[in-house]
Amino acid sequence: MEGLRAHAAISGKSRPIFHYAVSGGFDVDFLVQTRAKTLSSPRQLVAIEAKLGAKLKRGWTAGLATLLRECPKIVRRAILVYQGKDRLVVDGVEVLPATTFLEELHAGKIV
Secondary structure, eight states, X not given: OHHHHHHHXXXXXXOOEEEEEOTTSOEEEEEEEEEOOOSSSOOEEEEEEEOOOSSOOTTTTHHHHHHHHHOTTTEEEEEEXXXXXXXXXXXXXXXXXXXXXXXXXXTTOOO
């Protein structure tokens, strides 16, 4: 989370960051607000899940995919970051190698 906050501070874009958990269900490591709620539109979020494994495991994208399905107007993008090398899309969730994620975060392409 500190890396996301540091990026926000450096870029001059203060973005609220949350953790999301459903009791007895799933959790999402980071929800980054990319647009605040207004009278005419809901807030928008990017959901990010981080995993230490180098090999993508079944089930890692399940919570993010559920969030995308259930909140399509709010969660505009879901990203799973892992230690592997392949960039994939699984159930609408972008799966990014950690190095790719950090490069794109630094370039302003994530949030």
